[in-house]
Structures are given as structure tokens and as C-alpha cells.
Amino acid sequence: xxxxxxGEKVLVGEVLEETYxxxxxxxxxxxxxxxxxxxxxxxxxxxxxxxxxVDHWRFTVGSLKRVKTVIHLQRxxxxxxxxxxxxxxxxxxxxxxxxx
Amino acid sequence: xxxKDYYKTLNVDRKAxxxxxxxxxxxxxxxYHPDVSKEANAELKFKELxxxxxxxxxxxxRVAYDQLGSNWNSQQGFKPPPDWGSGFEFxxxxxxxxxxxxxxxxxxxxxxxxxxxxxxxxxxxxxxxDHHAKILVDLEDSYxxxxxxxxxxxxxxxxxxxxxxxxxxxKVNIPKGIRQGQQIRLSGQGAKxxxxxxxxxxxxxxxxxxxxxxxxxxxxxxxELPVAPWEAALGASVKVPTPSGAIDLKIPTNSKAGKKLxxxxxxxxxxxxxxxxxxxxxxxxxxxxxxxxxxxxxxxEEIKFDPRASMEVA
Numbered sequence: 001x002x003x004x005x006x007g008e009k010v011l012v013g014e015v016l017e018e019t020y021x022x023x024x025x026x027x028x029x030x031x032x033x034x035x036x037x038x039x040x041x042x043x044x045x046x047x048x049x050x051x052x053x054v055d056h057w058r059f060t061v062g063s064l065k066r067v068k069t070v071i072h073l074q075r076x077x078x079x080x081x082x083x084x085x086x087x088x089x090x091x092x093x094x095x096x097x098x099x100x
Numbered sequence: 101x102x103x104k105d106y107y108k109t110l111n112v113d114r115k116a117x118x119x120x121x122x123x124x125x126x127x128x129x130x131x132y133h134p135d136v137s138k139e140a141n142a143e144l145k146f147k148e149l150x151x152x153x154x155x156x157x158x159x160x161x162r163v164a165y166d167q168l169g170s171n172w173n174s175q176q177g178f179k180p181p182p183d184w185g186s187g188f189e190f191x192x193x194x195x196x197x198x199x200x201x202x203x204x205x206x207x208x209x210x211x212x213x214x215x216x217x218x219x220x221x222x223x224x225x226x227x228x229x230d231h232h233a234k235i236l237v238d239l240e241d242s243y244x245x246x247x248x249x250x251x252x253x254x255x256x257x258x259x260x261x262x263x264x265x266x267x268x269x270x271k272v273n274i275p276k277g278i279r280q281g282q283q284i285r286l287s288g289q290g291a292k293x294x295x296x297x298x299x300x301x302x303x304x305x306x307x308x309x310x311x312x313x314x315x316x317x318x319x320x321x322x323x324e325l326p327v328a329p330w331e332a333a334l335g336a337s338v339k340v341p342t343p344s345g346a347i348d349l350k351i352p353t354n355s356k357a358g359k360k361l362x363x364x365x366x367x368x369x370x371x372x373x374x375x376x377x378x379x380x381x382x383x384x385x386x387x388x389x390x391x392x393x394x395x396x397x398x399x400x401e402e403i404k405f406d407p408r409a410s411m412e413v414a
Binding site: 009010011012013014015016017018020029030031032061064065068069072073076077078087091 | 126129130133134135136146150226227229230232247270271272273275278281282283284285286287289300301303304305
């Protein structure tokens, strides 16, 4: 393990609202997955894009993390898609409860 | 280099069956999975589990590893024997991947070459993956804007194709008015691209540190404000803390417990600034000495007051 410091440079990012939307292509690029994976997640009800059809799908910025969590859970724990979806919902609920 | 006892990591016997190893791994993986676990050292622990399982789940690797274990001497540091790997055929399968990258030197020295990184061949260009992290900031940071140092663990690929875990510290500008749930996107701070592909982005999800007395809902901030009974009854002007500094607040006469006083625009200074709500709590003076007990007795006798009047009990 090695450490690396980016010195004194202060990084300035772009602030994204919860409602910030990304396209299917951006989502796939961000998570390095195929469109089929995303389509499956939509069918399973894990993602709920706005837009009439695949070409107009728009996902909230929070979807990026959700897709990754589902993929990690499937790969690392051997759960199926429905199981990963359930875990995701329970994680959401825990996060909500902890905020109270 | 230290020898790693993969059986100990998975807490299984050296004679464990493949099924028992799988069961032990799955159980521990659920406990320490970074997406699920609240354990402090989950990330590291999960990596160790992944590494141990990577070896023990594969009968070929396991046999090779077991042979190594029998003539290993803990007094000396670990060095793979010169004839290591001869006579075993390791599948060049892509290993683990993703969240279990960054195996130990021990692993790399034994199985590193066998499991080299797939893909990334000549002429292959792809933008790097985006990364995500949560960042805890103070409410006050959002009122004033701030610069925060964050420390991140990230898998990185060395020039010779090994995956290592690199820790790096970033200084990030926390803009004034940031709210919980918003994200800060730092472009080019994610995973490196392949070939001439550019690096991915880093998304920082904003969360507030719990505060001793402020509570945040969206852009609105709540403060439970204790007041004395006479302040609530007679009205008063009291000093009140707010995230942007102390202010003088007028308590109206005859205020009840739970009454909300709204200070417009004194919440989080977002694009649409939130409000600051002061929720009155009536604090009761203790009746610890004779004098205060006398005083309560006088109130009892002179003030006609039934706090349970609305409850219809006789």
C-alpha cells in the first residue's frame, strides 16, 4: 500500500442535486456495465427511470451507486438479482432510520 | 513478506471441505461486505476474506498453498520456494475483480502471474470507472463553505499490471449551501482509463456529522430551545445559538411547549435558503431546596391549572 498526496491543490467539484439526471449511456459508462444489465435492473424494479422508452430513459444520480451496489452484492455474496434488490431496499431503510 | 494463514482468515479447519469453505466465506463476506457492513475495518477485512477465498475455493491453488504451509518456517520471513508453481497448472482466469482487488504481496508472489489482468490489450481505450465515496461534513461547513481533506482507499493498477490498494488524500472544496444528499462530482478523480481513455469521475455523497443540538431536514435546520417557564409565560428576549452565530430571539408571551418559531432564510444558505426553526421546550426549575418547594406550593394554591384538562379524566 502506498500513500499519495495531491499536495495543497484544492479540488473544486460540481454540485449535483438529488434530482440530477443521467442518460442510459452515461449510467453504463459510469458503472462499466452493458445496457442489458441496466435493462434487467429496470425490469426488476431496482431502477425507475423517467422517460417513455429506452432512448429517453433518464436516471437520478443516486442510481449510479445503486447499480454498483447491486453488482457488488451479486458478485461477492452470490445473491441473485431479487436478493440484491431486497438488500438494497433494506439498506435504504437502515440509512433512513439512522437519519432520524 | 509475511506468510498468510488463509484458513485462519476464514476461520476454518485445514481439513475443511470445499463446501465448508464456501459457507464460511459467504457468512463472513455478508458480515464484512463494504456495501452492507458497519464494521470499522470492513473494507480491509473483506479484502482479506476475498484473497483467502480466492485461493481456498480453487482446489488447485489450495493444494499448492497447503504444500507450502507444511514446510513453512515462521521464524524467517516468507519467500516462495524456488520450485514454486512447477507442477501446478493455474487457470489464468480473471480473479475476483472490483471490490476485492488489491491482494497482498504474499498472494501476488504466489498467484500474481497466474491471474494477471485481463483486457487492457493494445489499441483498447476506455474511460475509467467512476468511483463513489461518502463524505461527512459539519453543518457549519455548509453555512460558511470550507475545505476538507478526505482520505480514500482506491484500487490502482501498477505499470506491470498488478492491482494495489492506494490511499490518497484529497483536499476538496465544500461549497457554501451544500445539503445532505447532494453529490460533488470531481471529474478525473475516479479510476484511471485504459489506453488513452480518460480517468473516471469521483462522486462524493454529502452527509452531515450529527450535531449536538441542530437537526437538519433538507435545507431547514431545527433547534430544540429550552426556555424557563417564566420566559415562555411572560415573554423574553434570549440569546440563541445558530449555525451562523448567536442571535437575540424574542419569545412571545404565553408560548407553549413545542411552539415553533421560524427564522426565515436562516437555514442552510442553499440556492433557495432554508429556514431555521426553534422549537420551544419548557425546562422545569428543580425544586431542590425549601425555597423553591415553597414557591411551587404557592403556584399550586394560587394558579388554577389542570394540564390534563383535555384528557377527560375525572
